[in-house]
Amino acid sequence: MSLRIGDTAPDFTIPTTKGDISFHDWAGDKWVFLFSHPADFTPVCTTEMGRTSQLADEFAARNVLPLGLSTDSVEEHLKWIDDVNDTQNTDLSFPIIADIDHAVAQAYDMIHPGESETAAVRSVFIIDPNKKIRLTMTYPMSVGRNFDEILRVVDALQTGDKYKVATPADWVMGAKVIIPPSVTNQAARTQFPQGWDEVRPYLRFTKV
Incomplete structure (x- = not known):
């Protein structure tokens, strides 16, 4: 069954480019921008990873941790990060999950057979410090995300909670x-x- 707004985000322990993480422990008291991409060394994904990195200060100002995901390996991710940094003029420092057995992608319903049997679509989950899912968005593989909208939604959620x-x-x-x-x-x-x-x-x- 698909995850819905208000559900607790499933916990997991998995390898990333920053070592193994246990998701809930890693997130701590932060918000999380969890987003999946279809594959390393592909054009749209490269621009999205670069844009997330370029917006590091914007995410940090909102107490948000970015966390990427694809079904490629850590080794592939690390090679690809060099390309992202070179082509997008950035220094990518957030972790990217290596979901090679599709465990997280399946738990978060990121694999849509109409698009691919093995690669994740462009899913977005905004998760609050209580580990509740506050927003979901899904983009097709050919369409890059609007990061202005992602930041706007975080602002709206945090403003709504505060006031x-x-x-x-x-x-x-x-x-x-x-x-x-x-x-x-x-x-x-x-x-x-x-x-x-x-x-x-x-x-x-x-x-x-």
Whole structure:
């Protein structure tokens, strides 16, 4: 059965380019951006690995650990990292899982037979410090991910957790947020003393 938002992310122990890790222990109190790619030494994957590395400071500022995965070996990963660094002008330092027996890919439903029987599609899991899955996205093998969206979603999740709000379409950090309908006006006056703009009784915008 596929993993769903709110499920506990399955734990695993597995080799990576940074040595063996036990996922839950390794993640600790951080958020995790777990993402799979079909194969090493392929063009779209190379750009994605490079972009993740280039955004290291952005992920760190959000308390997020990137963790890559493919069904290639550690040895192949390490050779490929040299290519990623050279072609993408970066210094990749996050771990890449070597899921050669497909154990993690199967647990996280990353192998879609319509695409490949052995290679993972481009899955994304955003996992919070409580090891809960907060977001899933799946891209086909031929389409690279939008990393602006990945960072935006992390911002939205963390803002929602901190202020108990929702975020509207196309929200970015600094824009107005939505007071959930479950919060009464009386409670909102305490929770949001800055006030709000009421478009409808169920649609209240505020700044946090």
